Amino acid sequence: MQNNKPEMSVDLCGIPLRNPIMTASGTFGYGEEFVDYVDLLSIGAFVTKGLSLKPRAGNPTPRIVETPGGMLNAIGLQNVGIDAFIAKKIPFVRTVNTPCIANFFGDTIDEYAEMARRLDEIPEVAALEMNISCPNVKQGGIVFGTDPACAASVVAACRAATKKPLIVKLSPNVTDVVAMARACVDAGADSLSLINTLIGMAIDLKKRRPVLANITGGFSGPAIKPVALRMVWQVAKAVKVPIIGIGGIMNATDALEFILAGATAVQVGTASFINPGAAQTIAGEMETWLVDNGVADIKSLIGALKT
Amino acid sequence: MQFTSMILSNVEISPDYWRIRLTAPQPFAAATPGQFVMVGINNTIDPLLRRPLAVFDIGTYTPAQSGAVPQVYFEMLYKVVGKGTALLSALHETDMLDILGPLGTGFEQGDENEEKLIVGGGIGLAPLYLLAKELVTRKSPVRLFAGGRTRDDILCITEFKRLGVECYTATEDGSLGEQGYVTVALNKHLDNLKGKATIYACGPDAMLHAVAKIAAERHIPCQVSLEGYMACGVGACLGCVAPGKGHSQETPDYRCVCTEGPVFEASELKWGV
Helix, strand or coil: CCCCCCECCEEECCEEECCCEEECCCCCCCCHHHCCCCCHHHCCEEECCCECCCCECCCCCCCEEEECCEEEECCCCCECCHHHHHHHHHHHHHCCCCCEEEEECCCCHHHHHHHHHHHHCCCCEEEEEEECCCCCCCCCCCCCCCCHHHHHHHHHHHHHHCCCCEEEECCCCCCCHHHHHHHHHHCCCCEEEECCCEEEECEECCCCEECCCCCEEEEECHHHHHHHHHHHHHHHHHCCCCEEEECCCCCHHHHHHHHHCCEEEEEECHHHHHCCCHHHHHHHHHHHHHHHCCCCEHHHHCCCCCC | CEEEEEEEEEEEEECCEEEEEEEECHHHHHCCCCCEEEEECCCCCCCCCCEEEECCEEEEECCCCCCCCCEEEEEEEEECCCHHHHHHHCCCCCCEEEEEEEECECCCCCCCCCEEEEEEEHHHHCCHHHHHHHHCCCCCCEEEEEEECCHHHCCCHHHHHHCCCEEEEEECCCCCCEECCHHHHHHHHHHCCCCCEEEEEECCHHHHHHHHHHHHHHCCCEEEECCCCCCCCCCCCCCCEEEECCCCCCCCCEEECCCCCEEEEHHHECCCC
16 A cells, blocks of 8 residues: 555646646636536646637537437537637636646637637647537648648648747547548647547438438547447557547546556546536546556556556 | 436326426525426436436425424426327326426516516416416416317416416317417406506417517517427537527528527527527
8 A cells, every 4th residue: 555645647748737637628618617517727728619710600400319229410619719718718728737738629720820820829838729520610631630631731830830848639520540540640739639539320210311410410428438448448558649539538537547558647528517526626637546456646547458 | 507306296187297306406596587407217228318308396394203304395397299208197296307407497477557467378387287387476467378289288277276377268169268379368458458468478480470470479488498409408519409580591690499498589580490
């Protein structure tokens, strides 16, 4: 038995995280929405809702449907836009001593680069996470996220526009996720986060219609964890940059599995919808697990999967 | 707030309609009419999400133990429509549920001196009882217009009557009250209205739309309580949005039902989208 607290901190491409637990974009608002439920000082970092140059209204409703073990969403990147983010959301971010990672997207390479430039100027933003993989809008990245050459050009443009750490969030809706990962790293990505949602669909038999107004949506929740684990494992073996594992993490066991598969940090997404305090709970459970299992430093588990 | 709650009772009050009573911590007593809770049905991943349910009533009870002090309870009405509500209806006294709430923005109770006209369709009565209970403590008359397909859809009328609320009922098949839509009775009453009134409504979309139209034509303030497909209940998932009055394809204007609502001024919303 050890008497000391285990070392939970990790380094994410130069950003020190007090523990590997982050929140996933689109599941945690801009942080402020969760202050009643999460002590932000108990998690490693939080990621904003995806931001764009102009405010965006998103898709018509229904936007959400539950399926066994998961949910589909087709929000359509509704967000306040970069100007309102700076004016209305940053004042809160300034008060929190936890890294804030700004997720962003654009419709064109120029828009992506402009967003990276704008976010680079905000001192409260610790790092940028590029969404090149939203499945719910025609632009918003789906082209960039499924073709390695397109991905490389948009990542290179953002790389040139910011000195802050640049994380690229990868889509699982590709034939070869490793090729996408390599293209993004070669173009200057400091870190990769994966996976975004899987494109899915739900049908209302009685009405003979799709449930979602958008017809298809992004599938998330515990049902996608096996796919996410596999992709994190494949990508972690192929690239040198730190990986952020995402996909159906509901508890510390799930999070630790991603770390074994090669993730340096993880993002908790859908779980925050069910329990707004999920990220904090998972961070606490993870520390307990390390103590119970005699692991002194979480870093010793990164990629430690025996195969 | 988030808390573990014990079921005190869970009974079917009409075919497929249930009424559940749950324990709550003291601060829950401050919940306002129109607010809701997110109910975690169980700890499995199917159903994965919580269910949003309106607060029907709040009160205190004294547990049957010597020396027990009064405790807060709250009640909800729900209709069994899918897997989550079916599982909820199978739970018993002393079973535990995880509750998030009270959440959302409830009804504005407005002017003391105007008539309060409450319109409920089917399970839409759920958030209206607590409202009626508060409104009757103020001097103005409170009337309830309750509608449904059949008499089975008209819930808890006796209790509204017990509060001193004057009740009008309408059913589509005529099995209780007037035959037809509840809006007919509402219109009839408004034709003879003397003085000011405010309308409070909750029910199916078609009913809300009709009530909003009546209110707009007669220039009567009207508040509606909406339902939405939501995952979180705290303004993060953005699943439950409703189009606001300025909404169009070119100038989108979505309001968050869980935080900005569920109660909205009818004139603030875009109807018939």
